[in-house]
Each structure stands twice: as structure tokens, then as C-alpha cells.
Amino acid sequence: MKKKLMGIILAGMLVIMVLSGCASQAAGNTSSREELVFVNYRDIRDLNPHLYAGEMYAQEMLYDTLVEITENGYEPVLAQSWEISDDGKVYTFKIRPGVTFSDGEVCDAHAIKANFDAIIKNKERHTWLEMMNLLVSVEAPDAETFVISLSEPYYPMLTELGVTRPFAMISPKAMKDGSTKDGVNGYIGTGPYVLTDFVIDEYAVFEANENYWGEQPAIKTIRVKVIPDNQTRIMALEKGEIDLIFGKNMIDAEAINKYTSSEDFSVELSEPTSTRQIVLNTTNAILNDKTVRQALSHATDKQSISDGVFHGLEKPADTLFAITVPYCNINLEAYAFDMEQAATMLETAGWKLGSDGIREKDGQKMALTLLYNSDSVTEQTISEYLQGEYGKLGVALAIKGEEEQSYRDNMKAGHFDLVFNICWGIPYDPQSSLSGMRRPVYGDYAAQLGLTDKAEIDQKIGQILVSTDETKRQELYTDVLTRLHEDAVYIPITYECNKALFTSELKGVEFAQSQYEVPFTSMYFE
């Protein structure tokens, strides 16, 4: 009886082991090197190019915009060339001839006009782009000419046309009665790839678009798997089930470090994409004093955070925007880490050390709270570190982690003394980020309310956006950024960057200007 049962169990286990062994071997041999397996933490979702519900890397694969933002400025895509009127209000685009959508429809100026019409029908969704508020008309006088007229000059116009959405072109046949706001009939674009297969929350398959107007990509098939867990993703890469992990938050510093000297896997890091920062609420009674804010800046050891938390992968940040961001290379002097100076500054500001080691002024203790997103392990680690560091200075820093959505609510409402934030990053920096500071949408607005020159800063930001003269614009940027820097509203911590971890057979892994784009077209296998 007992022997029989054991026998059955053993036989069963043997069968399973043999079968699974065969199966996994078979799977290992079929991967063709024209197919790349990519991974994302979530599904591609709704790829309607005129809405915001889809994954941007996938939208970039399927659709094209009129122009593209590159390191060297704007490059032509669907628009072959363009002219801007002297008053900066009229943009005339020559449309690239012979481009068709993957369903065979012609992508001429009329098709582009149809796309703009569909986008304008849903205008209130897009007013975060300043140009939507300035738009007067769009016209297609003939099949090769497309004209946009604005009520005022607006210098970041081409940038806004070049970001992934909403100004990406879908086949007019895929629209529902000329509209896209209530969904589309298919994800039909002019981009280098087409979507051929898709199972929600499992995978999506993209194949090279045979009718693509540009150069055919070397990788013909891109399979995107959904793996939500960080650790599982890395193990899937180790096993060879996926070829590429790409993104800002898809891989932690620990893992990158482990693979930097590996032969089987390669690591690439991009230029800074965005800045991790702590925003100080100037309406807070303690932080309203500029000297106190500057003292806290001096008391923040970014180098240690960069080394200790990010293993040096994220470089210490000196200013709100990295100097690689347009208009931001303006020689601002960083607040050097200097505890003694910080202590002296606090003394000058009237904050004297109390008997309990905490500074006091007029009977008030120097007690502040730092709010962070509890979903982020790094923010928690940095918060704990700063709690210790500021404590040495006599600042009682309480730290409070909240779940992402309520953290954002608190930020918007200004319910914080100090709060972690990450700026939008390229290509939205600096113009859209600064523009956003004027509205009560993010923590920036609430934090800056206590500044005496807040109105002036906002007014200058407005002037930047409509300026037509390059020198004048740089002057205005320099002025606004210098004020914000000297007011010490922000403590920049580190520069985030895009990270790629991939099998060493994969070559040509680069980074695009848009941080959300994964440049598959330049990749190939060796």
C-alpha cells in the first residue's frame, strides 16, 4: 500500500520533470533574432493617439507626429519642412508626399487636418498644452500644405506638436464619425510598426510596417510581455525569456550594479531625464524665511545620497533643471554641502539650539514634516537619511509616507512643509514645467505662494512662452530660474535617468529625447 503510493508519486514527478525539461528546451531554440522580447510592468492599454490612456512607447511605435524633438533640435517627420511667419503666429507645414497609413489610406494634409479637428473636438482635455488655448484655426489649402494659426506667438509650439500625444496621426478611417474622443476603430498609424496581436495583461505583438515611409527597422517583430514585479523581470531576463528592460523605474540601482561587469548582459544609462527634488513650502511659518531654506539646502549631502542610495547611478543635482535642459545652462552656483555654514545661517536667522538639541525661536520649536510617496522605496530611504542629517543640525524632521494618490492630493492642496517631487522631465522641461507652476495643479504653486515675488515670477513665465526673440527669452529664463534658485524653494537631490538592461547580443540601444520613447528602430541583434 505504502510502497505503491510512493511509487505513483515518484513516477508522476519523473513525468513532470521530463515533460517540462523538453518543453523549455524547445522554447529556447525557437527565438529568432529578428524578434525582440521587451517587457513592461503593465499592459499597453488604449492606444488611441489623441488620448492619454495608452503606453507612450507603444504609441511612438505606431504613430508619427509632424515633427520630432531630437538632440539637434526639431527634425521633420510627417512634415517635410515648415515655415514660421515673422510675427510667430502662423506655422505652414509642407507635408511629406507618398506617406500612407498601414490600412492604405493616404496621409496628406487633409488627413492631418481631420486629425487636428478630432483633437480640437476634445479641447478641454488638452488645455494643459498652452497652444490649445492660443489656437485660432487649422487649414489644409491643398494636399501638401497644412497651416496652423495662433492668436499669439508661442515659442514651444513645435515641441508641443512633437510630444507623443495628442498630435499623433491616426488613419481617418479608424475614427468614429471624424472623432476620436469616444474611442477609435483600430490603432492605424504611419509609424514603423503595426500592432498585430494583443492579449490584455499578457502580451502585445508589433510587426514591422511594410508600408513605412522611412527606413525599415532591423528588428521585425517586437513582443511585449507584461511582468509587474521588478524581481521577476530580472529573473526572466536571466533566463532569456526577455531581451530588454528599459525605463526609469523598471530596474533598481542594486540590479544595475550587479550587471555592469557582466558579459552576458549590458547596461546603458541616459543623460538626466528629470530631477528628484524636495519642495519647501514657503507659506510655512518656519520656511517662509529665505535664510532657513538656504540653510537646509546647505545641509543636504547629495553626493552621499547619490552614492549610498543610487550607487552613483543618479548623479547629484545642483539645480532645479540639469544644465543639459534647454535654456538652463546659466551658471548657477550650487549650494555646497556645508553643515557649519548651515548652522551659522540658522543662528543668524534667530534659531538657537535648545537644551533638548532642537532649535527654537520665540518659543517655537524648529519642527518640520517631510512628506513622501510611500510606494517609493528610494524616497523613504532618502527621507530617513535626511531625518538623521537635519537632526544633527537641530531640526526636528518628522517623515510621513503616504500612498501615491493621497500624497499627490496633499501636494496639490499645499498640505506639506517639505515634499518630495520629480519634475516632468524632457521634453516638457523647462517650458511646460514652468508654465505648470502658475496653476494650482502641483505642489510648486502652493509652495511658491509665500514668495514675495511670486506674481512677478508668474508674469515672467507668461512672457517666456510668447517671446519671439531668442536672446530675450534666454534672459527671461535666466531671471526666473535664478530667482527660484536664490529663493531656495527647491532642494535638488539627484538627476533621474533612463536605464536599459539587456542581453549583450542586442546592439544599438540608445535613448530618445522623449524619455518615454523606446527607440526600437535603431536596435539590432549581432
Add this chain to the structure above:
Amino acid sequence: MKNYIAKRILTTIPLLLCITFICFVFINLIPSDPAEVALRIRQTPVITDEAIQAVRLELGLDDPFLLRYLNWLGDSLHFDFGVSYTNPSRTVLGEIARCLPATLQLAGASLLIVILLSLPIGFFCAVYKDSWFDRLVRGLVFMTTAMPAYWVGLLLIWLVSIRWNLLPTSGAGSWQHLVLPAFTVALTYISTYIRLIRNNMLENMKEDYVLYAQARGLRQGTILVKHVLKNSLQTCIVAIGMSIPQLIAGTIVVENVFAWPGLGKLCITSIFNRDYPVIQTYVLMIGTLFILFNLIFDIVQALADPRLRREAE
């Protein structure tokens, strides 16, 4: 018996209403505005008041709280559970229907593993009490109960998929994909059931009927299997009955580790995204399952044990 069943079914209705209402109240107590969260999830760079208003209108969030609950309730009677807030192109029913099979598959496979492993192991532990086998199993049971599923899952991927190269690390699609997540889910239950079976058997072995059977000259094997084991399984059947909805509801962590496209993953995402209709429907479904299985196994038990049947009548 029929009256008993009818009565039990009728009492479930107010219970379900209570569950959904409490759930609705609690979700609404969370301060974030679902319209704004939906916009954040859609990665809208600047969330303007105009955009929030447009989404509120689209999702019907401007209606008063009670009206929204009643609307949802009324529609659910026709199996119309509304659309997902974060992705209005998907209906809640469609989302549940899409995720349910994967979770049922996972729960079913786990249950099978639990039964196949815990029954013989528990049996032999009791029979050979305090032998090296019993000690080893008890040690293992003690350890596995203490290990979090997330960690076990990752260890298994590392060992089975990477070191031994036997099974895929994650995803769904074939039976190979099912093995590791099912085993991870099963592990906690296996420990529980081994202990349960072992203890029940040991209790039963002390009973007088075992002594009589031995006196009648029955073979030891027959006594153990036909009498002791059968009597010990009574409580296990009820426990397994309640484990089924628990298995369906409790795969959340494992589904995330193994990228298994089931209900647990859907539920977690919906909670973080403040996707009220999805959470509501999920709670309603799981609540119904618990009540249903409770009922079924009460009946089964009543059928199996004449004493309970008489009590019920």
C-alpha cells in the same frame, strides 16, 4: 431540508447588500477624487480643472453619493456593472470575465496540489507519529507557514526556472506556466491541511471504535484508511469548502510575482487607481462566493452527518 436551504439563500440577500454598502462607504472615504486619479493614471502632464470636470461628468461622479450607489446597485441586478474609471473603453463585467478564468485555473490547480500532497503526507505523519518522517514534515510545515508567499515565489523562480531551467519564470499560456504559481499558493494551505489531517487522525486513533475494530481482527491498513481517515476528513471537507473562495480571493500577491493575469492583479490595480466600479463588483463577487460556498458545504456536511440534518430540520 428544502426549507432550510431556501431560508439560508434568502438571508444572504441583506448580507450582500450590507457588504457592498459598507465597501462603497469605505472607498468613498478615501480622500482622492477618482476623476483626478484617472487623469493621473492616464499620465496627463498638467491636470487642469477643466479636464477634471470633463472626466467627472463622463464618469457620473457629480451625482450624490447615495444616488451613485443605488444606480450601481440597480444596474448590477441586470449584470451591468458599469465601465472602468481608468479605462472607460472596458466594462467591469468584461474585465471580471477576462480575469476570472485565469484565477479559477490557478485556484483549481492549487487546490489539487493541496489535496494530493496534504492527504498522503498528513496520513503518514499520523501513522508514523514521531518517526523521522513526521519530525521532518513538522519542521517543514513550521517553516513554510512562516514564509511569505512573495519570497517563496521568487525563490522558486530562481531555483526551478533559472538554476534548473525547468519551467518558465512568469506569464500564462501553458500548463508549465501554472506549476510554480499554483505551488506557491498551495504551500500555505498544504501546511495547514497536513496539520489538520494529522491531528484529526491522532484524535480518532484514540477512539474506542479503533480498539473494537482491532478486536474484530481487521487489518491495520483497513482500519486506518476506511475508518480513521474517513472520520478525520469530516472537518477537512468543511475547511476545504471555505478554502475555495479564500483561494480565489487570496492569489493577489502570487499573481503579481508571476505576472498571472487574474482577478487579484485586477483588484490591486483597481484599489490603487480608485476604480470604484471594479472594486465594488469584485467585493460583491467574492462576498457572493463566500456565502455560496458556506451554504454548499453546510448542506454537504448535513448530508454526510445525519445528526446535523436532524438539527437543521
